[in-house]
Amino acid sequence: MTTLVPVTYKGGIYRHDEVMDLIDDLGGYVVQKHVMAQDVVLQSFVPRDDIDLIRKVARPLGGEVIEAPLVGTEIAVVSPSLEIHHLPHSACDVAEYLRRAGAKTNMIGLARGFGKRIANLNDEERDIINEHDLAVYILGNFEECIEKKFPALRRGIHVPIVLTGAPDRETLERIIDPPVEGYVGGAGRIMHRFKRPEELAKLDELVEEVSRTLDARRDDLARDPLSIFPPRLMAILEEQIYEITLLTHPTPATAQMEGLRVKLPYDLYADDLRALEIADGIALGDIADILPSRMRNYILIRIKPFSETGILV
Amino acid sequence: MPSLKQLVVESPEEVGRRAYERIAADVLQDLDLVKVIEHLYIYVDPKVPIFIAAGKLRHMPRAIRVGDFANVNIGEKMIVLDIADETYLAPMLQKLWARYGKENVDQPDRFTVVLPVGVAGEEELELMMVADPSETLHMDVIYALQYLAPEGFKVRRQYIKDERFYYVASEDTLPGDIVETMVAPIFERMGMTL
Structure with a gap:
């Protein structure tokens, strides 16, 4: 193969x-x-x-x-808010750099993610972050704040997290308990574009950290492969469902590591998708869960592993 | 060219202190306040939590009057304002309309404004105040400090008058005597009294 x-x-x-x-x-x-x-x-x-x-x-x-190590992944770039304090630098710089490595990034500005004591994550934010392959948390300059607020910001998140902040890597590793999958130190809140060599090196380090984390997940997937490779399913859907080609989104169907996000309304298309025959006698509903996405009214397709379905398309 | 004389950032956390030094320099430069602020002293302690910025402004630019950017020529039938610099033309027209009525203010071309003789004297026109740059400057300085402070520090007390300013912010309720206990000593160290 x-x-x-x-x-x-x-x-x-x-x-x-x-x-x-x-x-x-x-x-x-x-x-x-x-x-x-x-x-x-x-x-x-x-x-x-x-x-x-x-x-x-x-x-x-x-x-x-x-x-490009990150092609076919959807990554959430989480910043404490969408205020001028975090945008356009550093949150946009990070999102843009990950895109260069091939990822599809979504920026998520939390409603109440700022502050040490008052930081919060609501259920919508939690669910949307969990729909991604990985979340990059862009936090600030003080060790004390990161230590106090991070438990609130990660509550209920089960996708891998890569954390960035101004304290060095060792400090971040020390203060975060239980540990997250990746750390990038020395990149906190800044008010200028990442452009110096040492700043760009930080972004490269981030890409490396993210791809290392995702590679670990890819290795798991290699041991128990998905019933269909997501980009393959994407190609089939684009061919079979005419409406996808009419969408004006930059990515009408977004490939993830273990599924797809299809930007069609769930209520109207979910049943059609479930019944869609993707190979001889195999309906999409047999090998994947068709779920409503928390992002607008989109559809989230989660492909089941081979061990569960016994089907490999 | 005058520039920021002194920028001091203090914090118990060294990493945060260095980051804030860079942030402060970037923000002041972005908002074009380097020439306006002479001293800036920042103290930030996330453990308390407290953020204090205090400092001194340079001499404020004085109020802009019509005579500063236009020649007032009184003729037999008309008063002709010959505009040399358009920067304050719009606020001047607003002021003239409000005082003498739109029917009395005519602008035949970009650099000329005409009024009928008799509505105003030469001195009155020349001394008419058009704009006060310090008004927006105060707002800019406070905005810069808001921008600078950690975002979660929403409870704040600010002051700006004459040449002195301070901005205190925290996540929790600020103690009533915070200005006396923490801000006044900072001004003393800068050799000023509040």
């Missing part, structure tokens, strides 16, 4: 459809396509052995293929 690896293709819009066709022909998947003026960025999964072939085809078009 060929291994699909996450890559980003960057190139001009001219003849980029040839690259898309090539990825398709090689058995890969394009999970996100961004067209910005003359440029196009494709976040995709391609067979490891064929990366050189794609490079060769892309060379005359001026395109480049970069390994």
Whole structure:
């Protein structure tokens, strides 16, 4: 079986459809396509052995293929509020940098996440964060505050968390109990853009920390694979459900590590999705849970593992 | 060019103190207040919790009058205001309309405003106050301090008058004598009295 690896293709819009066709022909998947003026960025999964072939085809078009560890993941960037104190720096800088590594990031500004004693997380915020593959918490400058408020902000969160703050990594590890999956120290509340080499190094460290955490989850998934690879399901849905192509969202269907978020109204489409035949005699409802998302009225598809369904599509 | 003479940040946590030094410098620069604030002293202790910023402003720019940016020429039938700098043209028109009525204020072109003779004297017009930059400046300084303070510190007491200002904020109720016990000593260290 060929291994699909996450890559980003960057190139001009001219003849980029040839690259898309090539990825398709090689058995890969394009999970996100961004067209910005003359440029196009494709976040995709391609067979490891064929990366050189794609490079060769892309060379005359001026395109480049970069390994992007976070393609196919949806990450929540959680900041204590959406006030000027946290935006645009550092929360947006972090979200933007993770996007460059291929992730689909959603920024979540908590309603009452600020303060040491008064910090809170409501049920809607909790559920939305739990719909992601991983949450990055962007906290501030004081050890005392992070120690006191973090238990409130993580209550009920069961996805992996990567925590950033101004105290160094060792301090963060010491004050957080029980431990979270990743830490990046030395990156607290700042009022300027991350642009110095040492600041950019922090962002690289964050990407590394996030991909390390997600790799651990990928290893678990390799031991008990999902009934269908999410980008594959995404391709099937886009082909079978015409309405998805009509949506104006940048990512009408968002690939996650263990499922998909489909931006169609749950009430109208959930039953159709459950009944949708994705392979011979197999309905989507047999291999996945079709759930209402807390994000607007979207649909969340959680794919069940092979051990549960005994089906591998 | 005058710039910030002194910026002191004190905190029991060294990491936070250094971060706040950078934040303060960035905020003052972003809001263009480096030339306005002479001294800024910040004390922040998240354990209490308390945030205090105190400092001194430079001499405020004085009030802007019509004579500062326009020539007042009194002719036989008309008073002609010859505008040299458009910055305060809009507030001046507002003031003129309010005082002499729209029918008496005419603006034939961008740099000329005309009034009929007799509605006002030369001195009256020249000394007419158009804008007071210190009004918005005070608001800008308070905004900067709000921006600077930790976001959760919502309970606050602020003061700005003449050249002195302070801003005290906390997450909990502030003690009634906080200004005497914590802010006044800071002003003493800067060689000023509150």
